[in-house]
Amino acid sequence: MVRPYGYPLQRKARLQREWLHLEIQRYRRQLEEAREAEEAGAELSQRLQAQQGKGTPLPQELHARLEAHLGAALPKIVIHTDDEADALAEELQAEAFTSGNAIFFRKGAYDPYSEAGQKLLAHEAAHVLQQRQGLAKAGIDSDRSLEEQARQAEQPFIPRPVRWLELAGGLTIRLPAEEEGWLDEGSAIGLRGEYRAIPQRIARAYRQGLSATAVAEAIRKAEAAVHMPLLEAVLTFLGRAEGLKNHLLQAYRGGETAQATATPAQPAVQRQATSANRPPLRDLEPNFTFDAFLEQIATNLAYSNLPDLENQIRDSVDERGLEAPRRGSNPAELLKVFGFTSDRVIYGRWGLQARAFLPDPKRKTPYNQRAILAFRGTEGMYPAVTTLEAKLDTAIGDMTAEGAGYPQYQQNQELIARNLEFVARKSQGGKAVLTGHSLGGALAQITAAKHPNLTDQVVTFMAPAIRTADAKTVDQYNRVHKDDPIEARHYRVEGDLVPLAGEKLLTGKLYTFERRVRKDSNQPWRTGGLWGAVIDTHLTHPLAHLIDQQGATNPYQQAIDQHGAHDPYLNSSETAEVNIKWSGAYDLSKDKDPRLNLSQPHLATAPQKYYWAAVDVYYDRIAYTTLLEAIEAIAKRHDQYPAFRKAALEFIGSTDRLPLSKDALLLAQQIQIKDFEESIFFYIKSRFAKMKEEGVKIGQDVKYDIADELLRIWCSWHPGKKVTR
Structure with a gap:
């Protein structure tokens, strides 16, 4: 398509004229409505x-x-x-x-x-x-x-009345006085601060001499009162006091034989002995090498936008010079060693992105019997990162009341199903491995719950939990299919906030890690400050780092160590050394998930805080997404790209306005966009209400954007099919 010289300026001027025209129309309607309301005053008085x-x-x-x-x-x-x-x-x-x-x-x-x-x-x-x-x-x-x-007066009400609960001698916590709260975000924020302080205060009491038995009982009381697990948070606040942590775990699980108390001289000795007795994680987990490869896919390769990872070597960039391998990795060599090829990137609506990794028929390895479907995680946290992907992932993918991953899955469930079926056909046994990091891990779990018959394994990294009902669906499937159950393994680093969200992980194994940094060997290990504890822990690669620390035991681990991505600050000037060690192994079929759950209703303030971000993203992308959904429907009907492209361009050229789809209405409901907004004098119709009545205007810039992306749209809906021109 040939565009005239000066096109961007012409388009901007045209859009400004259209916007001014719409603003004038809006104000005229408001004036007319106000006059009509005044004329109807007498009738209104009678009705009142x-x-x-x-x-x-x-x-x-x-x-x-x-x-x-x-x-x-x-x-x-x-x-x-x-x-x-x-x-x-x-x-x-x-x-x-x-x-x-x-x-x-x-x-x-x-x-x-x-x-x-x-x-x-x-x-x-x-x-x-x-x-x-x-x-x-x-x-x-x-x-x-x-x-x-x-x-x-709309500001939050005063905090609701509280009651005090004694956990142990001299250790009390504050709780809401009633179960159902009338109030307010202000109360929720205050109570959230109280709840977060509970594990810290319990850990302090333990260090000051409270017995392990008393501390375990205090944790149980607190968990029953606040309806969330607290054990892992207490263990985190105990830091590297391994002896105290082990005694507490024994007491909490009912296996303590002696009353362990804190003494000033013991923690270092206990920590040294415990570390020496702990087996390497690779000896404990038989899938360690494969999971370390999946870690590279989920935390690294799934984030790439390049169409051909087999040709992406260390320090390479694409033809635009915009993307190099993350953190010094070599995707081409890593995939070659493990015997996989990367398929095309799958693009969906509202920021969904995934990629299939298929067994290379020319190379057999112990790890390429199953094909892999990997979901991309959050591409930066908005507003810290202001890219379009970050806005979509944060406002739509992460921070809605539906739970992380659910809006993106619901908007793209047919696209996901079509690609999962393709990946499963490429696997021995007709089942795929699902993986993802962060938001991608939630999407992997949700997909497994919706398609258990196509899922062999689910492996997540620093991922939030999903709805309890969906996790129980997989439990029920496994009870019926005892000979071929879905295996789930989860990896996360202590201090990371993302895994605190959601209700329940898929039942399986959970491994937790500690991450410490120091500038040189003369300094003590530390968490890296608030940013390091919260952000860097989410971006690290614990399995790759364990291989680096403990040494590779086979050629595949050597490939990960040599060609994989590692901790983002491993070689930075600010952090000379990074230490990762696994700190806990849990069987979720028996053990409680030891995490501080932030998903309870009285703590769920994140969706409200991201409300306007979600609304802005919705309005900003609704025209693009509405046209994209219509073009996707055309893509589904055409098996050949040339025929699809012709039909799509004809549709784009003849379309200036489209109705809101059911999916668009559902998303608006999920992020709580209403039909009315507050003006200076009263509530008026929102842009959303007008879209429902008049449809969504499709601007020329949106048409150009969709026309430029026809190839990737068709490829996303036709996995494995060759493109003919």
Whole structure:
């Protein structure tokens, strides 16, 4: 396609004109709606009078807390949520409005258990108080100062009442006084701080002399009270005190025979003895070498956008000079040694990316009987990283109330199924190995739960958990297929926050590691500070580093040591030495996952904090994704690329507007985009509501973007098929 000289400037000017035209139309509609509302005032007054004596009183407990929050007595507030209330609010184009002591809500807007519902209720209660004090008139009042007061009232309520629970002598923790919270993000943040302090305080009490038995009992009490496992967090705060950690593990599991207490001189001696007695992880885990190869795929190769990894050698770049192998690796040589070839990158909607690694028929190795499907993880954390991939992965992939990985899977489940079926056909036994790092590990587990009959193994690295129901689906499959169950192995480094999310890992083996750094041999080992403990731990390669530390025992481990990626700061000027050691091995069919779970409802504030990022990403990418979904439907119908390209270009050229699809509506619901947004005076229709009515406008820039990507779209939907021109 030939584009005219100066095209970017012309396109920018055209888009600016279109945007200005849309803004003028929007303001005109607002003025017209305001005039219509004023003309309908008499009828509205009559309908409001007809509602007197109806409605439901606000619950007394919530009423009292609103009074405390607003600092003044409130009249008896009546809540209206019936059809007439919905109709009145709709006519006013408001999510809710007040008339005297009555608050009228749109259908579904009255939700005192959600943060958004609490803010809306506090906002309207402030208007009730203003009307009682004679500062505002009933209905919609255009006084900006009063509206600002109501907006300030949306701030979180005061923290809910608390109770104190004694875990051991002199060791108490703070908990919510009631199970169901009316309130507020503020309470959740405060309690989250309390909950995070629990394992640290338990570890401190243990170091100060509390017995292992008492500490184990305190952990059990705390876990029962806060409904999340705390053992691994306590072990993390104990650091390298191996003797204390072993005694605590024995006591927690019911196997302690003596009362172990902390003494100042013991930890170093105990640590040395324990380290000497611990077997190498490669002797404990029979799949160690294969998993170390999967670690390279999940944490390194799956992140590459290059179409041909077999030709990517150390220090090479693509034809644009934009991408070199990560962290000094040599993908071509590593794949060759293990007997695999890389297939084309799979691109989906809303940031999904995966790649298949297929057995090389020309080379047989002990590890290439099964084909591998690897899912890419989060490409940087937004807003620290501001690339498009980082925004999509963080706002859509990670930080929704659905759980990490679920929105991307749901938006691309047919694409994933088609590629998984292809990968399984390339495997002995018709089953694939699924792997992924971070978000990719969650996607691998979800895919296994949805397609257990096509899954042989799931191996994840620094991955969050998934929904309990999905994990139990795999458990049920394994009970029925005892002779050929799905194997799951999980690897994570202590201090990494990502694995704290979610509800349950797939049942299998879990291995945990400690990562320490120091600038030279004269300095003590440390975690690397907050950034090192939280970020670097998530990016490291623990299995590759163990091979480097302990020495390779076979040619395949030598290939990983020589050609694989290693810790990102192994050779940096800031960190001269990195030490990795495995610190725990768990059988999740018997042992509790020893992690501090941050997924409980009263701690789940991340989706709210990323709400506007998700909304921005949705609006920014909805035109592109809507057209992409339509083109994907064409790709599915055409087995030959030339015919697809012709049909796709004809469709793109004739399309200026498309309706929101079911998948787009589902995603909007998941990230809680609503039909109404707050303006200066009242609630108005959101861009999303207008898209539902008018469809999504497909701009010329979006058409150009999709037209440039037709080949990779078709290839993603036709794995293994050759492209004919």
